[in-house]
Amino acid sequence: MSDLFDPKTPNPSLIAPVDARIESYLHGLAKVxxxxxxxxxxxxxxxxxxxxxxxxxxxFLEVMAKSIGATRIxxxxxxxxxxxxxxxxxxxxxxxxVCTDGDAKNAAMAQEFLTQAGLWPRxxxxxxxxxxxxxxxxxxxxxxxxxxxKDQYPEVWQLARGRIRRGGLYICDNVLWHGRVTMADPVPDxxxxxxxxxxxxxxxxxxxxxxxxxxxxxxxxxxxxxRK
Ligand SMILES: C[S@@+](CC[C@H](N)C(=O)[O-])C[C@H]1O[C@@H](n2cnc3c(N)ncnc32)[C@H](O)[C@@H]1O
Numbered sequence: 212m213s214d215l216f217d218p219k220t221p222n223p224s225l226i227a228p229v230d231a232r233i234e235s236y237l238h239g240l241a242k243v244x245x246x247x248x249x250x251x252x253x254x255x256x257x258x259x260x261x262x263x264x265x266x267x268x269x270x271f272l273e274v275m276a277k278s279i280g281a282t283r284i285x286x287x288x289x290x291x292x293x294x295x296x297x298x299x300x301x302x303x304x305x306x307x308x309v310c311t312d313g314d315a316k317n318a319a320m321a322q323e324f325l326t327q328a329g330l331w332p333r334x335x336x337x338x339x340x341x342x343x344x345x346x347x348x349x350x351x352x353x354x355x356x357x358x359x360x361k362d363q364y365p366e367v368w369q370l371a372r373g374r375i376r377r378g379g380l381y382i383c384d385n386v387l388w389h390g391r392v393t394m395a396d397p398v399p400d401x402x403x404x405x406x407x408x409x410x411x412x413x414x415x416x417x418x419x420x421x422x423x424x425x426x427x428x429x430x431x432x433x434x435x436x437x438r439k
Pocket of ligand 1: 262291
């Protein structure tokens, strides 16, 4: 998605929440986690302009999941498995990450990459609409992670909020939308209505008394809401 935020040719009207020098320093620290399959997935994202969460948010997801002892995670919008890679590391041998994506090619690539990483046995991948898959997988989750098309953010929140266990987390990427959420007249969006949907989503969650909520401004903003 080249019309998002490309650090090489930034649109001056969009906003990078964290100064590029700080990001670069943090990326340098995060290099210790290099492993061949991770580098391949990141190179593919770079080559194709595919919007993976990236290294810093990936590490954050793993730490969040480990910090609450998560063993059961549902991902809305898994792409080819990059964010799932970090969650799958966290859940351990007996844990499970339910992945979803509308594109069968992404599911096939996820299988290839996560098999190479030795993590595929921890994955249950559903190809199709994530919201539909969610209705077919029963029970509560330690984490529901939202990274689908942005017009669907409020709907996914409404579906997920009641199926997160107490002390569990709702996590959502791109909640700052490269600064568009702050603008009275947002920089043209890749799809009409996406900025408004993200704003509505963020308002709903911050006003929900059943959750404690915070936005980590790394990359494009990662919202974390803990069910009380
Ligand atoms: C931003 S990418 C996900 C990136 C992934 N979470 C990562 O960081 O590696 C969004 C993905 O969600 C898929 N998608 C969007 N809306 C969806 C929906 N409602 N159901 C299933 N897949 C969806 C798209 O095909 C795309 O691959």
